[in-house]
Amino acid sequence: MVKTYIFRFLIAVLTSIFMGLLYMGIGRKFMARIRRCYAGPFYQSYIDVIKLFSKNSISHNWIMDFGVMMGFAGIIATVVFLPIGPFNVFPDMKGNIIIIMYFMTIGYLGMAMGVAASGNPNATIGIARALSLMIGYEIPFALSVILLIFANRSSLLYDMVLSQHGSFLNWNMFRYPFAFAGSLIALQGMLGEQPFDAMIAPAEIASGPMVELSGKFLGFGFLQHASQIFLETGIIAAMFLGGGTILGFFTKQLILYLITLSIAAVFSRYRFEDAVKFFWIIPTLLVLLQLVIFLA
């Protein structure tokens, strides 16, 4: 019993890391193609992670170590609750969306704590921006979650996936197009891609949260980002694109990620308070419209 759980747990975690890094590699290539320049091979991300973990690193105090580990642990613990296609770790909690939304925050908190403990003001400014942005994109996202919970009378992601079986026209993407559009914009913010990347802003605050991370700490950041891509695209894929088989699920995730990247490639950066305003107006109104249509 316990062994099966540990086994499933490891499968989910390793898949998320493996696939997330793969998406990152493909994404790099994709961006390079859009910008008409060269990029490393698609397996470059794996090499990067191994390299980072074998390099020298510095730390200022125990909280920094603890925080970075907690950040990574928070994200992979959330992945455990995500239904990866038909695969679920816990048979009684097949993707409880409220747990997923709140569990994600522990990852953010850990990362924020780790980099804040590094004592660099640039890192803290980045965190402050990231948290402000969070209050922006969580609203349209939460609204679409509420919409789907009302529609399915269940807060399990897997139930939502089951309700979209059959033809692709059953996908919530087509049933609730406005909500999908709003969530897609929210996904852009969640992944911190342009135009919502004020928290990283390499030229302005020296990569923000990552400024003080080196060696394996940066490696943890890398892994966390990879799992995060897997998790967030996975949530949207399960909510709106109907989940599907494992391979189908991965493809949907990749497509979502590439859409995000292509949007990022053409837009320039928002000031983050403007970004928050934008999130509260355009995507929120879109989802609200859908919600009103649904309730009416």
Added chain:
Amino acid sequence: MIGKILLSGVLISFLSMFVRKRYNYFRWILFSIYLLLTLYFLFLWRNSFYYNESYNFLSLYGLNFSLNFKITPLGWLFSFFTIFLTFLISIFSIQKNIGEDSEKLISFFWFYLIVSNIGIFFADDFLTLFIFWELMTFSSFFVISPGWIKSFRAVNYYFVLSTLGAFFMLLGIGFLYGGTKSFSIESGYTYLFTLFSINPLLSVFITITFILGFFTKSALIPFHIWPAQAHAEAPDDFSAFLSGIMIKYGLFGNLLFLVPLFLLIKNYPSTQIITNGIPLFSHILSWVGAITSVIATFLAIESNDMKKLAAWSTVANIGYATTSIFILSSYGIAGGIFQIITHAIFKTAIFLALAAVKYRTHEREMHKLGGLAYKMPVTFLTFLLGIIAAAGIPPMNGYASKWFIYQALLSGHFPFLTIAIFLSSTGAFMYLFRALHSIFLGQLPEKFDDVKEVPFLMQIPMYILMALMLLTGVFPGIILKPINSVLISFNLQPVKVTYNTMFSTLSSVDSLKVFLTFSGSFAFAFILYLIGKPRKHVEPLDNYTAGQDPKEFGLTRELYHFALKFYEPFEHMFDSYRTNTKEFYDSFERKVNEFGNFIKESYSKNIRYSSYIFIFALVLVILYGWLVW
């Protein structure tokens, strides 16, 4: 027995006045012993519900005045956890008052607060409730402000609002007495329910008087101003009591009177407007709670004073609980009560951590602090677990109660209330992280290099609170099972829980599995950490100046602590709103003052003026007689 406990509290309080000033802490030891004894008796009564006790000492003016106590499941639950938490705070206070020239009055009046605490929670009729309510208001006045000018300004709002609320409540009680000729709470709401179809205007008025009484105490909009001031200026250990326990009396009142009333209306909808399956009145009240939580959240994001921040956070949490309670479903009420209890636990932890910080540093402004986690690890961990709970992150207890609230809101189809709660909950993460960073992380100022961890006696309550937060988060059934007996006393379906699993119509959660998942993930991360090349310890300032002496560059650690105006650009988004509200409150205050001054001035004008007024008024009176005729 309840009466004896109350009486012994009064006696011990007088006894404690004789303690010499040098042994001030001995008063607090007496206080802790009293609390411990009370706790013991409360524990004995855990199964003797509906045990009555009545002291029939007065029969005046055709009315029967008696103190009636009854142990209800609701009252027992509230009194047990409040006394327990106060006991923890009192242990903290013993150490705080060693060697310090502390105020005699604080512990003296705190006894009365505990007495009124028990009295309020076990009150069986309105008169008992009101008498202890007044005792609580009066004695808290002197604890919040034991002879400090600054804290008096803060207590202004609090005192005026509470007494206003209390007297409105008395007015309502008078109305109910007029109708029923008894002070019984149960016959009160039944009468009010029947009155709703006979005389809607009067019944709405009576309900509003009670709402005023309870909402002023629990600081809901538009009475949300006082906690930020009173909690911030009160003695540090008392802030924990104020925020963790005292603010809950209003919610207890709601549960005692308004919720049964609305449940009656909900079950027998005759003339009342029902929206979304609940009476319009309670729908409005849950919106009041939601709006309070949103506004308090934004105000918390702005505040730089750590105690004010925690106070605003309290207001926001009370908002959630109110919203949830007035949904009137089993899940709503269970979630509301659960939220009240978990909030009491984690907010006590947070305030005690802040008190510990202030005990060592004597600073309240967050930007003057920083990096204290490296010096005070236990305090830091308490605060960290506290904010994880407050932000509703699993596996701490705040998560479990929030989950219940969401289940209630979602299964009752309240999308906009849900989104309001969600907004303020995300905002909670913002301001809590700000506090964590500004106080405990970042750069440690040079002046705090010698700061040590607080003494062991202060650490004891923190350890217990940490364990409690984790325990009630992983095994929410510990609290939810007693809540179920409360639900049964409301004639509601109990919620389905085991010790570690919570079920709802939408989904179920196994908190133990959630906790174990997180532990496993952390273990996984830790293994990765061990696999990686060992890290090197470097002082923070060393790598900013490429190995040169930072002092040559004029760099100090304070300069590198980013804490003041943390969310400034975000705050700018609300500039216009803020000035408007401030202007509104200022102009209101100005108008009242102007009116008072105008009256006073007209009194001290010369004789001619006053005789003119006299004659004018006389003519008015006479004219009234003639015109009406």
Added chain:
Amino acid sequence: MNYNLPVLLIAIPILFSFLSLILGSFNKILSKIILISVIIFNIISGICIYNSVLKNGNILTVIGNYLPPFGINLISTYTSISFLILLYIVFLVASLIFVSKNDDRADKISSVLLLYLASSTGILLTGDIFNLFVFIEIFSISNIILISIKDKKLSIKGSLKYLIITSIGASLYLFGIGFLYGILGTLNLSEISLNFDNISYFSKVFIFLFFLGSIMAELEVFPFNFWISDSYAGSKNYVNILLSGLSSIVALYIFIRLFLTVFGYPTFISFSYSLPFNVKTLFLTIFGLSVIVNELAALSSKNVKRILGFSSASSLSLILLSLSTGLKNGVMAAMLIAISVIISKPLLFLSSHQIMKGKGEKNLNSFIDGFRRNPLFSILFIIGVFTLVGFPLTPSFWGKFLLFISATEKISYTTLILVIVVFSITIELFYYFRLMHKLFIKDENIKVEKTKNNFVYIFSGILLASIIIFFSVKPYFTQNIVEKTTEDIFDKSGYIKSCLKSGEIDDR
């Protein structure tokens, strides 16, 4: 039964007020002794009368064997005699304080004080409307003199204001008497109340309003009370006690007699008026407004005496408000609040005076650190405040409670007034707690010297406080008194019967 002791209650003070002038010219001590012995005599004989009233019911004292409705007569009812004893106690406190001070004009002032005593006794006992006028005039004049004792601009201003306003009132009163006498041909209160219904509507309104207007200034009701601000702030301590404690009793009694016994018709539980307009609404409006305005004025004042003055005006209005609900519970509430106001207000004036002793400015800040300076009187002050604001178990708590209950029996205009009352109670609580809080503020820079308290102050403070505590811890005793008083107020026919033996009772 003819019982002549009540006459002495009035005659002896008047006699000795003139004697004290003569004897005082030899030695000032003599006049002080006279003052104290007269008040002690009055207290003792008051208690004797109280006992016989308890035994025999209302006592009619006929002067000169002219049976009523002719001639002068005194009626001692339960209400008047119990009010009288309360009044004497407050007066004893005030005169003790006066005696303890050295004043060059002791003989003259004690003479005025005795006149004050005689006139207030007369107001409470008389059964004749013109006699009432005479006593009110004497009462006002002695008040004016007492206010102006302190040789300050403020006290002169205050007493002048009082003079002008009360004399306008007095002339109105005289008009009213003229009308009444012209129509009914009698001056006897019982006879008037028996036949008042037979007057035409027009004259009824006229007379009613004349009497109302004349009494308003004495009742400290806004907007007829512009004298109180300067009079309280500008007068001596014992005059404050008299003004706040004693004048309220007197004004209250006049109100009860005129507007409840004479003009009103008591039924089993409530009073009604056979007037063409709604008297209750008028009363409630005026008194409700007065409560809130006076509280606001007190809130914005800085001078402690002014605060207490405005506060006593507002408590008087509150009493009147609950009287004018006209219900039995309301009248009981009024009596209860009256008891606590009459005793606690002098206590507040007394103890605040002692707390602020030695401070130049008598404003809020002179209360700072009061507890360390003068712990005894700080505690007495706190007792006074708790009594006044209605801390549970004090008479005023029961009073406010009964007021709420009586006014909420059915929704009406009264209910709306009550909302104002709730606000005003909150304001009252706030400014009293502000004062109390100042007592505990510690000013570490200044070394505190303990104030030396005069024995008389300690005695009178403790006397007043113990009376309050007695009333609070013996609620049945209080209830007994209050219920009897209320019954007596409602017993209009009993009042008439005791005066006019042959008169026919109009049982409506």
